[in-house]
């Protein structure tokens with residue numbers, strides 16, 4: 001797929017087939033996450049690849065909007081390692097850039113995922129940190145299930161000329 005096709009056709013996928021994801025595909029997804037830009041090039045992300053059904057279910061139990069995880073064969077969780085922070089306060093932007101790369105790559109590989117947040121909800125961060133047995137400097141940021149899609153989502157067009165301003169705050173059609 002060319003890049004703009006990937007970008008324009010990606011949708012959140014919340015139903016998955018019962019089929020394993022190959023290690024090669026997992027590596028490609030993780031590599032794309034690590035290719036993201038980051039403040040001061042700090043690359044403070046860490047990735048937890050979760051295929052343990054028990055652990056996936058524990059995350060599904062605690063998260064009110066992540067029940068699709070019960071079906072997912074794999075989860076990739078992005079964490080920020082605050083001990084690696086060079087630019088204070090920028091980690092959410094770094095990890096978001098990484099997650100977007102990951103979601104696009106998942107789609108490019110014919111797989112499906114959906115952005116599930118831990119950050120900025122303190123209770124989710126603390127509970128997930130406990131589940132993965134990570135120290136306090138690790139902030140579980142966001143995660144995505146990864147699976148072969150078991151639903152078809154139609155392409156949408158969100159282009160809206162009213163959201164574009166030129167030079168100053170004013171609608172482009174004024």
Ligand SMILES: Cc1cc2nc3c(=O)[nH]c(=O)nc-3n(C[C@H](O)[C@H](O)[C@H](O)COP(=O)(O)O)c2cc1C
Nearest residue numbers: 010011012013014064065066114115116117153156
């Ligand atoms: C920061 C963020 C948090 C999200 N959290 C959830 C979530 O908890 N559960 C869920 O099913 N989808 C979640 N989503 C996915 C959005 O619902 C989805 O991206 C949006 O409805 C647009 O649909 P699309 O991804 O199919 O284009 C989240 C997306 C973002 C960017």
